[in-house]
Amino acid sequence: VIDETEIHGFIKFAERLAELARAQILPRFRDGGGIDSKSRIAFDPVTDADREAERAMREAIRAEYPDHGIIGEEFGAERGQLDFRWVIDPVDGTRAFVCGVPTFATLIALEQFETPILGLIDQAFTGERWIGANGGCSYIRDGGSIACSASSCTELSGARLTTTDPRASGYFDAAEAEAFAELSSKTCVQRFSLDAYGYALLALGQIDLVIETSLKRHDWSALVPVVAGAGGVISGWDGQPLAESPRGRIVAAATPALHAAALQVLSGR
Amino acid sequence: VIDETEIHGFIKFAERLAELARAQILPRFRDGGGIDSKSRIAFDPVTDADREAERAMREAIRAEYPDHGIIGEEFGAERGQLDFRWVIDPVDGTRAFVCGVPTFATLIALEQFETPILGLIDQAFTGERWIGANGGCSYIRDGGSIACSASSCTELSGARLTTTDPRASGYFDAAEAEAFAELSSKTCVQRFSLDAYGYALLALGQIDLVIETSLKRHDWSALVPVVAGAGGVISGWDGQPLAESPRGRIVAAATPALHAAALQVLSGR
Numbered sequence: 001v002i003d004e005t006e007i008h009g010f011i012k013f014a015e016r017l018a019e020l021a022r023a024q025i026l027p028r029f030r031d032g033g034g035i036d037s038k039s040r041i042a043f044d045p046v047t048d049a050d051r052e053a054e055r056a057m058r059e060a061i062r063a064e065y066p067d068h069g070i071i072g073e074e075f076g077a078e079r080g081q082l083d084f085r086w087v088i089d090p091v092d093g094t095r096a097f098v099c100g101v102p103t104f105a106t107l108i109a110l111e112q113f114e115t116p117i118l119g120l121i122d123q124a125f126t127g128e129r130w131i132g133a134n135g136g137c138s139y140i141r142d143g144g145s146i147a148c149s150a151s152s153c154t155e156l157s158g159a160r161l162t163t164t165d166p167r168a169s170g171y172f173d174a175a176e177a178e179a180f181a182e183l184s185s186k187t188c189v190q191r192f193s194l195d196a197y198g199y200a201l202l203a204l205g206q207i208d209l210v211i212e213t214s215l216k217r218h219d220w221s222a223l224v225p226v227v228a229g230a231g232g233v234i235s236g237w238d239g240q241p242l243a244e245s246p247r248g249r250i251v252a253a254a255t256p257a258l259h260a261a262a263l264q265v266l267s268g269r
Numbered sequence: 270v271i272d273e274t275e276i277h278g279f280i281k282f283a284e285r286l287a288e289l290a291r292a293q294i295l296p297r298f299r300d301g302g303g304i305d306s307k308s309r310i311a312f313d314p315v316t317d318a319d320r321e322a323e324r325a326m327r328e329a330i331r332a333e334y335p336d337h338g339i340i341g342e343e344f345g346a347e348r349g350q351l352d353f354r355w356v357i358d359p360v361d362g363t364r365a366f367v368c369g370v371p372t373f374a375t376l377i378a379l380e381q382f383e384t385p386i387l388g389l390i391d392q393a394f395t396g397e398r399w400i401g402a403n404g405g406c407s408y409i410r411d412g413g414s415i416a417c418s419a420s421s422c423t424e425l426s427g428a429r430l431t432t433t434d435p436r437a438s439g440y441f442d443a444a445e446a447e448a449f450a451e452l453s454s455k456t457c458v459q460r461f462s463l464d465a466y467g468y469a470l471l472a473l474g475q476i477d478l479v480i481e482t483s484l485k486r487h488d489w490s491a492l493v494p495v496v497a498g499a500g501g502v503i504s505g506w507d508g509q510p511l512a513e514s515p516r517g518r519i520v521a522a523a524t525p526a527l528h529a530a531a532l533q534v535l536s537g538r
Contacts, residue, residue, distance in 0.1 A: 098429065101470065
């Protein structure tokens with residue numbers, strides 16, 4: 001168990017990491033728009049932003065907490081078996097980034113014994129930041145901070161639903177796409193292509209339900225303290241913890257009742 | 270024909286309209302997140318934002334240009350048959366607005382003899398603004414202004430494609446969804462749910478192709494000078510002007526070659 005002073009220090013440090021990432025990412029956002037690339041996902045500005053932001057964050061972690069482990073999207077695991085480890089994804093939402101859409105995010109998590117105890121979601125262009133820790137979640141913008149609270153939505157019929165791509169050709173396989181379509185038809189509004197920003201909006205009470213698959217630890221670790229800190233529920237499609245979810249299937253909901261209603265459609269699929 | 274001083278006056282006035290709209294919209298954005306509504310699209314903050322922003326803009330137009338017509342989403346046409354008319358949509362992307370996503374937009378167009386000669390796209394939360402007029406397009410943020418230029422993408426295989434919703438259950442009917450799926454499979458990256466913001470990103474060289482249907486005049490009029498002013502091409506799926514496009518089918522492309530490649534898949538569908 002860690003005390004409040006210690007977690008406060010970790011939060012300040014996570015914010016410093018987010019600033020280091022912003023400094024690498026923002027100058028490369030919407031750069032190279034004229035490049036006629038056949039492989040946009042691999043084009044230089046985004047891979048540079050990813051690599052340089054992760055490099056800067058790793059350096060800072062090594063200097064500040066030499067005994068902490070690191071798992072990152074670009075450079076893999078570094079002493080990842082220790083009590084504390086940082087799990088970072090410099091640019092979540094690569095497709096949003098290459099399309100100039102300000103919904104990509106930097107994800108920073110601190111795990112203790114493989115459980116995320118701190119999660120930070122940072123949007124460099126809009127200057128928005130979410131920090132989940134200590135059972136709460138803060139939203140920070142323009143120097144101001146508010147406490148996050150998920151919505152009170154309890155029924156699918158009133159739910160605002162999001163996923164990255166509803167098609168079977170995207171992240172979903174055919175069975176997952178079918179399950180999503182069934183769930184989607186019961187909800188009120190659907191929005192797509194938000195990546196981690198969708199979970200951040202859930203913490204703000206603006207999205208009620210996020211359904212995804214194919215998420216890796218660096219994609220979801222930071223989301224857990226943010227969603228839970230805002231009063232939401234996050235698990236695998238079978239209701240189990242995310243670390244045990246097959247195919248990285250994830251469901252995040254504003255309330256336990258809405259979570260249960262979604263699981264009823266999704267579990268066993 | 271109008272001279273440069275006159276169009277400069279219209280641009281300044283369009284910016285004033287955008288400011289009036291922002292003042293009504295921004296305080297209502299992300300408001301009421303806790304409301305458990307079964308009909309999110311009709312919930313109060315967005316309808317209030319829509320109505321009050323349009324009311325403020327109409328009042329200003331009547332005072333400044335009493336002989337100009339007005340077409341708006343909320344209150345219909347007002348002396349709409351005159352030489353000059355303003356075509357306004359206070360909140361394009363109602364679904365984005367109710368989900369807290371900062372990609373909704375205020376659209377303001379000035380038409381002369383039913384041809385849009387000035388188009389303005391405003392995003393209140395990110396503080397971004399696009400103004401197309403005089404054969405050019407400007408992007409304005411933080412007091413700075415840059416000239417917009419669409420990308421040089423000429424082939425579908427290198428194209429970043431967007432539409433509001435790829436499903437037949439959304440804006441597309443079954444045949445349109447099939448045509449979109451065929452086109453989409455030939456492109457490089459797909460993003461969804463951007464509404465008018467997708468056309469604005471095309472003007473910035475970040476999106477290469479936008480395919481949509483079901484657009485009304487207040488949805489597309491402001492987009493035409495923005496896309497054309499950045500060097501892009503915009504038309505119906507049959508290549509005809511938008512006013513004559515059946516079912517409001519629209520294709521916007523970064524280059525004439527990319528536009529032609531898209532029409533080859535879409536026309537006759």
